[in-house]
Amino acid sequence: MKSLAIAATGMNAQQTNVEVIANNIANINTTSFKRARAEFTDLFYQMDRMQGVPNTAGSSPIPEGANMGLGVRSAAVRKLHIQGALSQTGNTYDMAINGRGWFQILGPNNDVLYTRAGSFNTNANGQLVTLDGYQIDPSITVPQGTVEVTVNKTGQVFAKLDTEVNPRQIGQLNLANFVNEAGLEPLGGNLYKETTASGTPVVGLPGDAGYGKINQHYLEASNVDPVKEITELISAQRAYEMNAKVITASDEMASTVSKGLR
Template sequence: MRALAIAATGMSAQQTNVEVIANNIANINTTGFKRSRAEFADLLYQAERPQGVPNRDGGEPVPEGAMVGLGVRTVGIRNLHIQGTLTQTGNSLDLAVNGRGMFQITTPNGDTVYTRAGSFNRSSTGQLVTSDGYTVNPAITFPQNATAIVVNESGQVYAQVPNQTNPTLLGQLVLTNFSNESGLEPLGDNLYRETLASGQPVNGVAGDVGFGKIQQNYLEGSNVDPVKEITELISAQRAYEMNSKVIQAADEMASTVSKGIR
């Protein structure tokens, strides 16, 4: 009975949907996290009676056929790169991008990855690094005796050094855009990697056309909306239950037929 297999695909799809929602809710307080959305498409259709074909010679084409769908499948899990809420922290090394753009990060093996989580720190050698110790690119090194650090909206990094009246310019942070941010590969640890689907990285300066501004002493929060996630969770749960009811009904129908045969 096809209904069993069709409903099984529906239950599998809704299970994936719930897993995506669960990951969103689990990361509701993760800095720079971008919520995901499961997307589905219907499967092939089996033609019981094709449309547009005459029922007999010389007749008019059949206006409507009989096409039976064979279920649903997951076609993608889209990361929604929508701006999260900015929260003031008071930490001079906390940086948030207000608008488009991602920070460049260099991993220990030399790969370039990208992040929206600007909770940076100073390493033992004075370099600007992520919470995992990965170097922010371009590299910024702070003087050991720096008394204050200032990052302006365009990403220029200054340090106030004793016995100097004016702050010292240490470097310029660079932001990166992609034509298809949803095509980036999430790596965990708030990091993303370029793929063929994302397109080539486009580097620029914060505040330029197409790039957001950098806000010092702020962090970008997760863009997860708890009310929306709970609503979608309830909807997914109900859809799962309905597919389960279909399987139960198909099983009872099959049982009735088998009893009639006996």
């Protein structure tokens, strides 16, 4: 019976759905985490009767055919790059992007990666780095003797030294935009990688048209809504149970037929 295989595809789909929801909930407090959504498509159809052809010679074409669906499959797990809430931390090197854009980071092999998690710090050389020690691109170095670091909305970084009256500019933060942010490849550690699907990055300055502004002393929170995730988890659970009941019903019907033939 085809219903057994069809219901099995439904159970597999809902299992994937639950796994995506579980990952969203697990990262509910991860800085700048973007929730994901499982996308599904129906499987190809088995045609028992074609629409639009005459039923018998000389008759009019039939308006509807008979196409039997064969289930569902996972098509994609889409990252939803929606702005998360800004949370004030008071930390000098915490920076949040309010609007579009990505910080550029030099990865392990000096390849450029992208993140919205602006929880930065300085290393032993005074260079601005991520929590994993990766440098910001372009590099920004805080000089020794700095008593205060200020970052304005347009990404200009100023340092006030204990030997100087006026702060000096020590760097400029850039932001990268992508035509298709959903096409970025998540690498873990709040880092993303450019792909063919995302398109090439377009680099600009914070505050320019199409680019967000920098908020110092803030971090972007996860955009996971716990109420929505729990609601979708219950829905996925019920859908899984219904598919399981279809398998049970189909098995009982097949058992009835086999007993009747004995």
